[in-house]
Amino acid sequence: MGGAVETKMTVGQTVGQNGKDRSALEALIIGHSPAVVQLREMIRRVARSNASVMLCGPSGSGKELVARAIHDEGIRSGKAFSAINCGAIPADLIESELFGHEKGSFTGAHARRIGHFEASEGGTLFLDEIGDMRFDMQVKLLRVLEDRTIVRVGSSEMKKVDVRVISATHQDMGTAVADGRFREDLFFRLGVVVLQVPSLAARVEDIPALIRHFQRNMPGETKCRYDDAALAVLMEHRWPGNVRELRNFVERASVLYGGETLGADDVAMLLNPTAVLAPRPAAPIAAAAIDDGQPAPMPFAKTPAPGRPIDLKREIENIELEQIHNALDLADGIISEAARLLTLKRTTLIEKMRKYGVQQQAA
Template identity: 85%
Template sequence: MTLGHGNNAALEALIIGTSEAACRLREMIRRVARSNASVMLCGPSGSGKELVARAIHDEGARAGKAFSAINCGAIPGELIESELFGHEKGSFTGAHARRIGHFEATEGGTLFLDEIGDMRFDMQVKLLRVLEDRTIVRVGSSDVKAVDVRVISATHQDLGAAIADGKFREDLFFRLGVVVLQVPSLANRAEDIPALIRHFQRQMPADAKCRFDDAAMTLLMQHAWPGNVRELRNFVERASVLHGGETLGFEDVAMLLNPTAALAPRRAVPSSPAAVPASADDVAAAAPHAKTPAPGRPIDLKREIETIELEQIHVALDLADGIISEAARLLTLKRTTLIEKMRKYGVHQQAA
């Protein structure tokens, strides 16, 4: 997927591919772009939901206005209200100046709320009120300000289950999902893979582009792609770095799809920056080899555990493209627990 600039002719280049799923998605984008209704995008991580949100914005009447994106899973719960609605100077510790929130900054345009399923329950109530009244109040202020913003939200979670468990408000779901649009996984549009590869290679110099024989392309189209389009893009970049200008066969592609296996001999060096797995299934297997105590050579066990923990946090964040909620899922941690560990090790958030 790539972005166009607000006309139907450009939409053919906007969503890459000729599969039934890609054609259906383009048609749905055209339809929802004509209205001002709130849209909820559902689909797996890496499938291109933000690009679809941008496409809806670019194809609609708000195309000349601002588009703003905020990842609800990447911002600590105590800061999300300020991010959305802004705050006044002195309203809380660290509020050294007035700050305009995303709703005000996106006046007349489109606000994309990614990973909406990660939003704290108390914030869901405040967001619902804003969507119903079309007004916001900055943190620390009593002044009510009208806003004209179209909201598009996205999630990879099962919000039906979250509603049943009391973790997501049903009334907010209906307010955000006037139209619910499913973004397909890459596995459900595998026939688009050759076109997507050509698209990702378009900006590469000729000597960096790889070619794939029939067996290699068949393997690519049969791969599960748990990371979806994002994983395919990373694969194309990895192939260009390691095999630029070459024609790759089945075994070459198999190795590129599982680069951790090729790096296994180097796993004895925990600090190696190259030892990074490329799929979610490799997170657990990516831990460095533990040191074995020897006579007269004690091991600082706490430090060794912290080293392993820090490495796995970096690995998970890399696999999740900086999305904290997805990284927490890979690590089987709660999002708040991962945020606490990131603070402990001084790991900065990698998602906007």
């Protein structure tokens, strides 16, 4: 599609719009895979402008989250963010939802109502599943984008609007345009910048971080741990439902096997939501491939025996040191992330690292 610009860029070291800290964006767009690192950099770049952005990617990949990140990183971050799913609204109501209506303009219009464009004034409007919008509405939307004015249903008054539009679709828009299902001029208007949101299958190395993220607000007794074999199964899965499927998997595991360490067979069963799941015997907690943010207690290396006391302080320090090393490994050496996993302040973790002589570059 010659008129749209699909952004391809080298990952840089710039901070976000208005000097915003990188950590805010990294907390919203989870992962450290090359695909996610590049996506975050693209978000920072496009957030600096008011250009329309089209997000392309499979269902469940987090396109609305990316739209929210672009809004939060940009100059409109203090204004409204509104989202509408164009494929979920009945065809006879989509115009009213977008542009509003006057009282009595149609059956059921008992009062004046503003639409999403007016509700997003000064901010961002996210149009999800834009490829499902009916053709006559595409004409009206194009006119709004070109003139920056709307007309409520049942009114003749034109109203100026200042809204940045971000759209999203899981469809192949080139095919949709070629087949006559989507207007080429509207595609060019919506897709000044086109960003590809990667599928989960393209970023499987982010699965441990995503699991920790989904478990963050769960009660401690419901969080599962995953051994190496379990992780291997998760990373080999096709993930047709993408990040949404992973989130559902984590919730299913917490309901059925909360607090337990899962192996390959457990994960294989949980990945099939229609499978008949049987209770499994409790297993001792093993060294986990994923830390849930609340490190599991480790057994003492020694047990007190009559006449043979142990150095409790030293044993506790050994456990603390091992947990620090585990957290740093899981966090890829990022101290702020390791501190989160250990439920410590970053400065506290740095002091403990100095105490034990742990050499790690602060991050």
